[in-house]
Amino acid sequence: xxxxxxxxxxxxxxxxxxxxxxxxxxxxxxxxxxxxxxxxxxxxxxxxxxxxxxxxxxxxxxxxxxxxxxxxxxxxxxxxxxxxxxxxxxxxxxxxxxxxxxxxxxxxxxxxxxxxxxxxxxxxxxxxxxxxxxxxxxxxxxxxxxxxxxxxxxxxxxxxxxxxxxxxxxxxxxxxxxxxxxxxxxxxxxxxxxxxxxxxxxxxxxxxxxxxxxxxxxxxxxxxxxxxxxxxxxxxxxxxxxxxxxxxxxxxxxxxxxxxxxxxxxxxxxxxxxxxxxxxxxxxxxxxxxxxxxxxxxxxxxxxxxxxxxxxxxxxxxxxxxxxxxxxxxxxxxxxxxxxxxxxxxxxxxxxxxxxxxxxxxxxxxx
Amino acid sequence: xxxxxxxxxxxxxxxxxxxxxxxxxxxxxxxxxxxxxxxxxxxxxxxxxxxxxxxxxxxxxxxxxxxxxxxxxxxxxxxxxxxxxxxxxxxxxxxxxxxxxxxxxxxxxxxxxxxxxxxxxxxxxxxxxxxxxxxxxxxxxxxxxxxxxxxxxxxxxxxxxxxxxxxxxxxxxxxxxxxxxxxxxxxxxxxxxxxxxxxxxxxxxxxxxxxxxxxxxxxxxxxxxxxxxxxxxxxxxxxxxxxxxxxxxxxxxxxxxxxxxxxxxxxxxxxxxxxxxxxxxxxxxxxxxxxxxxxxxxxxxxxxxxxxxxxxxxxxxxxxxxxxxxxxxxxxxxxxxxxxxxxxxxxx
Numbered sequence: 001x002x003x004x005x006x007x008x009x010x011x012x013x014x015x016x017x018x019x020x021x022x023x024x025x026x027x028x029x030x031x032x033x034x035x036x037x038x039x040x041x042x043x044x045x046x047x048x049x050x051x052x053x054x055x056x057x058x059x060x061x062x063x064x065x066x067x068x069x070x071x072x073x074x075x076x077x078x079x080x081x082x083x084x085x086x087x088x089x090x091x092x093x094x095x096x097x098x099x100x101x102x103x104x105x106x107x108x109x110x111x112x113x114x115x116x117x118x119x120x121x122x123x124x125x126x127x128x129x130x131x132x133x134x135x136x137x138x139x140x141x142x143x144x145x146x147x148x149x150x151x152x153x154x155x156x157x158x159x160x161x162x163x164x165x166x167x168x169x170x171x172x173x174x175x176x177x178x179x180x181x182x183x184x185x186x187x188x189x190x191x192x193x194x195x196x197x198x199x200x201x202x203x204x205x206x207x208x209x210x211x212x213x214x215x216x217x218x219x220x221x222x223x224x225x226x227x228x229x230x231x232x233x234x235x236x237x238x239x240x241x242x243x244x245x246x247x248x249x250x251x252x253x254x255x256x257x258x259x260x261x262x263x264x265x266x267x268x269x270x271x272x273x274x275x276x277x278x279x280x281x282x283x284x285x286x287x288x289x290x291x292x293x294x295x296x297x298x299x300x301x302x303x304x305x306x307x308x309x310x311x312x313x314x315x316x317x318x319x320x321x322x323x324x325x326x327x328x329x330x331x332x333x334x335x336x337x338x339x340x341x342x343x344x345x346x347x348x349x350x351x352x353x354x355x356x357x358x359x360x361x362x363x364x365x366x367x
Numbered sequence: 368x369x370x371x372x373x374x375x376x377x378x379x380x381x382x383x384x385x386x387x388x389x390x391x392x393x394x395x396x397x398x399x400x401x402x403x404x405x406x407x408x409x410x411x412x413x414x415x416x417x418x419x420x421x422x423x424x425x426x427x428x429x430x431x432x433x434x435x436x437x438x439x440x441x442x443x444x445x446x447x448x449x450x451x452x453x454x455x456x457x458x459x460x461x462x463x464x465x466x467x468x469x470x471x472x473x474x475x476x477x478x479x480x481x482x483x484x485x486x487x488x489x490x491x492x493x494x495x496x497x498x499x500x501x502x503x504x505x506x507x508x509x510x511x512x513x514x515x516x517x518x519x520x521x522x523x524x525x526x527x528x529x530x531x532x533x534x535x536x537x538x539x540x541x542x543x544x545x546x547x548x549x550x551x552x553x554x555x556x557x558x559x560x561x562x563x564x565x566x567x568x569x570x571x572x573x574x575x576x577x578x579x580x581x582x583x584x585x586x587x588x589x590x591x592x593x594x595x596x597x598x599x600x601x602x603x604x605x606x607x608x609x610x611x612x613x614x615x616x617x618x619x620x621x622x623x624x625x626x627x628x629x630x631x632x633x634x635x636x637x638x639x640x641x642x643x644x645x646x647x648x649x650x651x652x653x654x655x656x657x658x659x660x661x662x663x664x665x666x667x668x669x670x671x672x673x674x675x676x677x678x679x680x681x682x683x684x685x686x687x688x689x690x691x692x693x694x695x696x697x698x699x700x701x702x703x704x705x706x707x708x709x710x711x712x713x714x715x
Contacts, residue, residue, distance in 0.1 A: 004637065010624075013697035045699015091640075116639065222697045337707040348640055358701040 007221030008044075016226035021051050023233045029055045029185050030232055031178065031321045033171060034192035035062035035349025036220050042354040044222045054229065057321035058354075060174045061192050063139045064091050064347035065315060066274040067167045069307040072097035074297070075136050075165055079110035082300055085128060087121035088136040090114040094337070094346035098307035118150035118164070125154060125162035134296045137164040142194045144168050144285060145259035148266035151287070151294045163296040166287055169272060171195050172203040173283035177274075178320050179211050186321050188232045190218040190225070193247035198263075200255025201243060208243045219247040266291050275309060275343060276316030313342030318351055325355040332356060375492070377485040378402055385479040390509030403481075404471075404505065407488040408495070412468075412503040420503035422468055427528035429464035431455060435520045440483065443557045444572025447520055448487035450649060452494035453575050454600070455524040460579040461596040461652060463532025463586060466498060470523040471505040476515035487518065498577035500524070529583060531590035538594040539615045541685040544661035548581065548668060549574060549651035550627045550676045551604055552643035556635045567638070571631055574650030581673040582652070588667060592660035598652045602706045605644030607653055608681075608691045609705040618687035621703060623696045627676045645706040655683065 006012075032038055038058045041047050047056060060066055076097055079086040086102070093103040093114065106112040115121055121135035137147040147164055154162040171192055178184060191204055196217045208215050214235035218228030228246040235242060245251055263285070272284025287295035296302065309315075312330055317323040325331050325344070335341040337356060344350030380402055388395035405413065412420045435451045452469065459466040471491065475484065495502060553574040560569045578598065585593060599607035604626075612619045628636075628643050636643045650673075656664050661679055668674030681693075691703040 004633075008696040010697050043701055044695045044697055045701045046697070047699075049697075049699050222695075222699075357704050 004221065007219070007223040009223065012223050013226055016223065016230055017049055020054070020226065020230050020233055023230065023237055024051050024053045025237060027053045027055060028187050028233060028236050029057060029321075030188045030190065030229065031057045031059045031186045032190040032218070032225070033059040033061045033175065034195070034220075035065070035347065035351065036194070037061070037190060037192070037218065037225060038351050039349060039354045040220050040222065040225055042358045045359075046222060046225060047359065050229070054233070057186065057324065058318060058351035059189075059321060060178065060274070060277060060319035061140065061171065061195075062319070062344060062347050062349040062351070063143070063167075063169060064095055065319065065343040065350050066169055066277065067092070067095070067138050067343070068273050068275050069098050069309055070304050071165065071167050072102065073099070073304045073307055074302045075134075076100065076102060076105045076110070077302060077304055078134050078165065078296060078300060079105055079112050080108075082132065084111070084132040084134045085124055086110065086112045086134050086136060087115040087118070087124060088112060089116070089138060091346070091348040092136060092138055094340065095343045096310070096340055118147050119153060122150050122154050122157070122159065122162055125159045126157065129161060132161050132163070135162075135164045137166045137168065140169055140171055140192070140195050141199045141263070142197075144263045144267060145198060145256075148262040151266045151291055152262065154294060155291070160293070163294045163299045164287070165296040166267070166285065168267065168285035169274065170269070170283050170285070172207060173280050174274070174277075175207055177277060177280045177283070179213070181320050181322065183322050184320065186213070188214040188236055189216070190228045190232065191215050193217055193219040193224070193250060196245075196247070196251045196255070198256050198259045201245060201251065201253050202255070205243050208241055212241045214241050215243050217243075217245045217247050217251050219250065273306070276313070276319055278316075310341045315342040315344045315352075318344060325352040328352070375407065375489045377482060378406070380481060383481050385475045385477060385481065385484060385509055387477050387509050387511065390475070390507060396507065399507065403484060403488055404507065407485075407492050408471075408502045410501045410503070412501065420468065422503070422525070424467070424525065424527065426530075429459050429462035429526045429528055430524070431458040431462070432521065432523040433458060435522075436516065437558070438516050439561055440487070440517050442561055442573060444553075445575040445649075446487060446490050447518060448490035449494040450575050451520040451522045452491055452498060452500070453577050453649060455522040456498040456500060457578045457598045457652070459524050459526035460577075460582040461534070461598050462526070462528065463534040463582070463593075463596065464526030464528045465583055466500045466524055466526040466579050468503045468525050469495070469500050471502045472521040473505075473507045474515055474519040475507065475509045476517050477509055477512040479517050484518065494577070498579055529586040531586050532593070533591040534593070534596055536595050536611065536615050539611070539617065539655050539683055541617060541683050542658045543594060543655050543683045544658055544679050545608070545619065545621075545681045545683070546654045546656055546661060546665050546668070546677055547604065547627065547651060547680050548578070548654065548674045548677050549648075550629045550632065551648060551651070552628060552632050552636060552646035554649040555603070555646035556632050558647075559639065560635065567635065569631060569635055571629070571635060574648060576650035576673060578650065578652050578673065581668065581671055584671070585654070585664060585667065589656070589660050589664050592657045592664070593654055594657065595655040596652055599648050601647050603643070603645040603647060604653065605642070605691070605703045606706045608703065611655070612691050613689050615683070616688050618684045618689070619681055619691040620684050620686070621681035621691060621693040623693050625678050625680045627678050644703060658682070
């Protein structure tokens with residue numbers, strides 16, 4: 001398949017691995033920010049192919065994982081108590097709220113629909129003028145343009161029964177939070193290619209300078225990741241700290257102007273609480289005042305108390321790169337995809353899910 | 368095999384939708400059966416219209432049942448009727464049997480357009496003809512609107528076990544090869560492409576087809592070299608292989624590069640973030656075959672239409688018992704776990 005098979009070529013992969021092995025002279029700790037990258041690393045068996053000196057730690061770039069418990073509770077409340085049609089991305093459904101998950105609410109009769117695009121939710125609002133339709137707008141900067149467009153689209157169509165429950169988060173403040181943790185041992189970052197496709201790379205240069213760490217904007221295919229790791233290792237070994245772009249086929253330094261216009265027409269930057277990581281300043285988007293009618297939180301006056309997180313889940317430490325899934329005493333025993341203690345075990349971008357589904361047992365086998 | 372598509376015009380009827388009376392057992396039921404089921408699915412045994420069918424069977428007999436609740440009822444490449452015949456026919460074939468007779472039970476939802484029911488019946492007739500089986504007994508019930516989803520179908524089947532068949536998981540040994548007879552994930556992705564809220568444009572069609580003719584030919588030629596047959600429907604190839612590894616207490620080693628997947632299906636899976644190893648199939652099977660016979664058997668399969676995409680995708684090993692380990696496209700290793708919960712809403 002064009003643009004896929006060439007980035008999964010075993011010969012090219014072997015060549016990059018060889019170059020990485022040649023370049024490495026000492027241990028390095030590198031964080032891949034995005035959960036999609038974590039999954040690709042694990043699913044393609046790359047972690048086991050890398051030289052032992054390279055310690056990949058897994059970042060907070062899993063939007064489902066960082067969505068606060070209270071927001072899931074809000075979504076369930078809207079579906080159960082307000083009788084709305086709640087549209088959601090599929091992998092949000094298994095994430096535990098304080099009482100139950102969206103999947104359990106759906107089984108109990110709430111009208112919750114798995115959608116692949118917020119525009120499908122707008123279509124539902126058009127088809128059901130007698131019902132309120134709410135889209136659970138979760139995601140990083142990557143999904144923000146589509147969610148913003150759904151609001152603009154609903155406005156253009158004159159739909160008054162559509163709104164979004166927004167839980168948008170931004171990558172750069174999360175990198176800052178990770179680096180500011182006194183226990184952090186991270187020496188370089190693979191920045192998230194898709195986020196930079198939208199936002200460009202402008203926000204990352206200052207982080208490189210401030211923290212003196214190499215950062216390489218990297219894609220998601222095996223060859224992308226190997227090349228990104230090689231570029232990072234070369235910088236580390238040379239004692240450099242630069243912003244580089246591996247994912248040039250997608251990422252332009254200025255980003256996608258149309259997408260950013262849509263985001264900032266509908267959203268503004270706000271402080272936000274991250275599941276497992278707490279409050280991070282300026283780390284999220286909220287709906288701007290002129291579009292308040294499309295903001296489910298304001299529209300339905302939802303007032304749900306902050307819910308405590310499960311104290312047995314170490315997702316915060318995992319997303320800050322301070323621990324790995326196998327360090328968790330509950331991994332694979334008390335916490336499994338069927339009975340998750342936290343979101344990373346059930347999100348399609350969660351590090352625990354990646355280990356559980358693709359490699360956790362490999363480690364067990366090696367032992 | 369080319370799919371039979373015999374058209375058959377619906378006769379003029381006094382009703383154009385199914386109502387509760389059609390399940391009452393009285394005159395309306397008889398009308399529905401006379402003008403629908405019996406007129407389409409004619410055969411000597413069914414025509415006796417007895418409470419059950421009296422069958423002549425000898426030797427080892429395979430027996431299986433399956434229910435079909437697929438939504439939408441008509442989907443690219445097939446419909447619930449064809450699926451219900453092929454599903455049970457294939458389950459019998461996986462027992463190493465020659466499918467013979469089916470029962471057919473409908474649960475219809477009040478309000479179902481008669482034209483749709485008719486199309487399903489014609490499709491069932493065509494699928495039976497293609498597979499070489501007869502519907503010999505059945506049942507029709509009607510439930511109130513909202514208590515069903517247009518139509519649910521159950522089929523039960525019996526078949527005569529092939530004299531050379533020795534399908535038994537306990538005979539699998541390390542070194543035995545795993546063959547897949549066709550391209551993965553087409554059925555599940557065809558359903559996805561038309562599901563409300565997920566629709567996407569594609570030419571992907573379900574792979575639903577009867578596998579019994581190919582299986583019979585393979586048993587004729589390769590006999591007890593074939594140790595296990597399994598059609599990986601719900602849960603996909605990944606789940607079926609995990610069940611085999613667990614039940615035989617051996618490991619399975621898979622080669623990702625060997626998995627046959629249509630590029631369009633692979634693209635749709637990428638787009639939606641689904642793993643083709645867990646997507647449902649309705650027209651392919653996994654065969655576990657002695658290492659010595661595997662090459663010849665896959666060659667024989669590739670010379671048929673049903674098996675033209677057949678490939679050896681892996682083998683059983685005494686390493687890592689009960690686990691399926693796959694060598695990825697770039698040479699790394701990963702676990703292939705059993706599918707947990709649903710990857711999608713109902714797909715078969």
